[in-house]
Amino acid sequence: MMFGTYFDMEPIMSxxxxxxxPYPGPWGSEMSEAMQELAQSICLEPGLIWKIWTENKEQSKAGGVYLFTDQASAQAYLDxxxxxxxxxxxxxxDARFFDVNQPLTAINSGPLSAK
Structure with a gap:
């Protein structure tokens, strides 16, 4: 079966x-410029695999979606x-933790590792 190999994967719980x-701005390219140094420092966080930056100007909210190697690293970063x-x-x-189902995520080409 085509998908059998994904379900046979050893689960790794990231x-x-x-x-x-709440975030008042700046937004878009101005945010990119203002947050360059912060973005670089986040790369050094223990256990971080990647971060997707999020922003919603209409709701005045910003944040991110992060993938960590383990719950302890994610909790330490959040603290x-x-x-x-x-x-x-x-x-x-607002912060929420989720375990990643890697076999199903792999089927849908979800990013499970760093570059």
């Missing part, structure tokens, strides 16, 4: 972290990131 929070946001007066942080 953790997806979803975060959003640090929440403190950083709080220092800037940002509260109302």
């Amino acid at each position: 953790t997806l972290l979803y975060v959003d929070f 640090m990131h929440s403190k950083r946001l709080n220092r800037f007066g940002i509260t109302g942080i």
